[in-house]
Amino acid sequence: MTTAGPARPTAQAWSAFRPIAPGQARITGGLWATRADRNRSAAIPTGLKQLREFKNLFNFEVAAGRAEGAAIGPIFADSDVYKWLEGAAWEYGRQPDQELLDDILEIVALLAKAQDDDGYLNSVVPVRDGGRYVDLPHHHEFYCYGHLIQAAVALNRAAGRSELLDIAIKVADHLARTFGPDLRHDVDGHPVIEMALAELYRETGEQRYLDLAQYFVDARGTGLIAGYGLPPAYFSDRVPLREQTTVEGHAVRAVYLAAGATDVAVEIHDQELLDALEVQFASMAAEKEYLTGGLGSRWEGEAFGDPFELPTDRAYAETCAAIGGVQWAWRLLLATGKPAYADQIERMLYNGILSGVSLSGDEYFYVNALQLRDRALADTERSVAHGRQGWFACACCPPNVMRTFASLEGYVATADDSGVQLHQYVPGTITAGDLGLTIATEYPWQSTVTITVESAPATETSISVRIPAWAAGATFDGAPAEPGTYATITRTWQLGDRLVLELPMEPRLTVADPRVDAVRGCVAIERGPLVYALEREDQPGAVAPDDLVLDTAAALTEQRSELLEGIVIIKASGAVVDHDAVPGGYTGQPGPEYARRDTELVAIPYHLWANRGPQPMRVWIPVQ
């Protein structure tokens, strides 16, 4: 049934790699299967309840004439419904289930009723906020459309059901009749419509949707959004994307726009635009991305900071931003075939995104800080000091996680004319044309990935595996493999052929660029794709992590543990510092030596912190 995942370039598009349909890349076990199962069994059903409780669905009932009342919730309330629909659609494609489909189609039927005859669809803005398109910078109407269209494409691809696609086409046609270079010249304050229209073009073959996507990309940064009380960068509208050399402004907006622009660039063969996007991504990775893959360092404006402005305590690193980062990286990976983009997807998925969800699957962080101090005040709803929450007044992150976890299989492997490329290591099966593979691995806990050929074409075919940049000493089929490349073996494969990939997972210490003031004099512990963190309750004497220093000369040791459903913990040597005691007296001058005693430091994977209640935590540890 499923014909492609969340991004499917056309045959004409520039595309080094082509996606494999999720149905043909299955995750059958391990960490991500567990998370996907909970996404299905806990997050998606709970999400539907929350959409009822928070009145997102009620708004549509009012719009459909089935209920009466005022529109409730944030101006973009519709989008949460659409993201839930997208998640449910991918999940249905992964494992069909009549009850889930019934839930989906019931909402779709409601949307059909709520849609205006000319295609306009929004349950909040026209009834509460002054009418159609009166305040595009703030009203999120295209943003909601974008998520609707993405859900519609998902439902069509994953379930072969076109009911929602019909609604989306009506919306898109209405948009195309209303906005454009010779019509109303305007853009929405929050991108996502660009990605959505490019995908709708791919799904339907209708050129006008790609044209409109291109128009929205090109119109941005030309001064259409000015004087709206927030700086133009907030709206990704300071300069045209082609002239931008870094990421800036509201992080989710910036990466959604960049992902959509990548879709446009590969479809229209725009090298200048693609080059600019690669430069921006590189700047982000070098200067504006957390070790966890978290994006956006400022609470104010949920924005990217200046270069190297990466505070750990006030890291915003919105779950949605890392999700958008994966979407952008995935599109650049397809376009260019560069393994660094797949490395980025791994970093974001295993750290900055996974931290956004509880082990139970149904509680969420909006913000993914890299440090929680002792005596932190749990003030705003989004503060990590509250721990993960079941839902938010601004509930963008939870259904964004749902659609991501339900479509993860789409990011595992790709194909090209020569064969198949494995990007992410999961136990499962891959089918690409006549080549069928089984993957066995306990990644990310263990280093071995075993690939078994289950079916093979009669001709020579390549099997390529990503060697992560962190994997010094990697071997593929016994031969040394260079980190930061794809290792490729080309053969005429026989059933039962077995290839072993070894990705050494010795725990390692990482330092940051010294211009990252926030972590000067600190190291982070990583192992394989996982960033580690110190959480208070694991430390001897439950010492607050802010009182610990790490001895970089001492060896790190690892240990399997039953903690948190089974992890590898890492132990380091260091000391507890008594910050109130300087033998000889504190002078305020450089070099005070605080009293300290040796101790062991115990680290767990960062993404699992706060699953035993929120507590002091830190990723970057001062060096002894």
Added chain:
Amino acid sequence: MTTAGPARPTAQAWSAFRPIAPGQARITGGLWATRADRNRSAAIPTGLKQLREFKNLFNFEVAAGRAEGAAIGPIFADSDVYKWLEGAAWEYGRQPDQELLDDILEIVALLAKAQDDDGYLNSVVPVRDGGRYVDLPHHHEFYCYGHLIQAAVALNRAAGRSELLDIAIKVADHLARTFGPDLRHDVDGHPVIEMALAELYRETGEQRYLDLAQYFVDARGTGLIAGYGLPPAYFSDRVPLREQTTVEGHAVRAVYLAAGATDVAVEIHDQELLDALEVQFASMAAEKEYLTGGLGSRWEGEAFGDPFELPTDRAYAETCAAIGGVQWAWRLLLATGKPAYADQIERMLYNGILSGVSLSGDEYFYVNALQLRDRALADTERSVAHGRQGWFACACCPPNVMRTFASLEGYVATADDSGVQLHQYVPGTITAGDLGLTIATEYPWQSTVTITVESAPATETSISVRIPAWAAGATFDGAPAEPGTYATITRTWQLGDRLVLELPMEPRLTVADPRVDAVRGCVAIERGPLVYALEREDQPGAVAPDDLVLDTAAALTEQRSELLEGIVIIKASGAVVDHDAVPGGYTGQPGPEYARRDTELVAIPYHLWANRGPQPMRVWIPVQ
């Protein structure tokens, strides 16, 4: 004419020290005289123009029935007028001028017309935002009253004019008839009314104003402000002030409330409250205050952060918050006589407040960051990357600076039964009873303060001088004096007696508490009361300060300079780091040695940065 400065405890109040009237403490030269002159000649006249241009005065004309139109500007627009009036009033007291008085009285007459018969006065809320007191947490009605009352007290004290006091009394009586334990039980979202009512009590002797101030202090933190979309801490309403152990939430609100509560505590003899306020101040100083005296580390909510959360690039350190910090410290100094509070006033005045104003006197920083990175995006109006601005849409800071600079003489010295205490060192004259002193000094540039007795009582009198905590090696009248104390000499003084205070000003390196992650591995340069900073254009080769490291083993040297109207610059040794080059190759592991070459580092007083255009700057310098 002038009978006291901005805070005048009654004779019954607990008061270790008593303020000296500004008219009896004159600043006749040096840095602060220059700043005060520009405050008078540039800031105050320009401010009045801005109040006209930004329509703050127009709103009152509408309210007075002299013009027609909608209320314009922020909901607290009235308060900017009142703060300007307070500044102009103190300034008039400093140096009477008919034109200035005419300007003041013209506005006062307008206010009298705009005031409702029952005393209510607000030019914005009732005509635009739904009516009187419909949304106390957000509408700032008491906040505006507070500033009105402060202005009225100032005009009465400094100029002996009671016209504005009459209006303020009508306001206060209306408030006292409307709010209270047995009336409407409620508080305003933004404190300042507490300080104002306590001062009105002091000015008029009417107990009901003190009772109302006490009521507003006690009612806070009892849950009156809940569910207003912002956390209770934002409104200083999470817990009662008596139970608070640190400062939290919106920084200006927190310190204004604390200052008002101190006024109440000393007047009603409430030891529990005073003790709690001292604990909160100590926590602020140790864990939540910038080296510059800047207060509030978060842009989000303009708030104090968690303990040790003190980022330099995103320091908020609102000019108004440091001003409020001085007001609070001054009240605690009067109450307790502890020199640490005077040290704090010095730190805030010379650094975090002074940085808020341009040398020209009429451009302002709202935010006082301690670092501006290269390639920083100048986005929001308040971003320091824009440089200082002539005015702001939210113009709280400029007139706050005006009233502070116009009343500075009030903070110089105090008296008690035994004699006089000098807290701040300025060239000028002090009169306390029969004791008259002349102070000669080039402080903060030079170390010598010469005190000459110009008139003396026949009896023994003490002259006490603050020995700043930084002043190791200080001497007073030739004898060693302990930093962090008051050095006192008691004599029967003769005309012409001369005392020399030496406060050694060798440049020094300062380190922060190691829990301040933002400045780990860094030192700051200080000299006397001044914090220094590296600004790009002063560095050899105009290297960005973020590429410099400092050698703490090498000596600091100082040099008089004609730069910026005459300063002492400090030179350090260090290196320029080439962050793109690690000889031998970058491994990502601890200890990369970047290519570097020796250089000189040139530091100027922090408060003067961005007077030659905004440019990369940093206070905390990584150690080589």
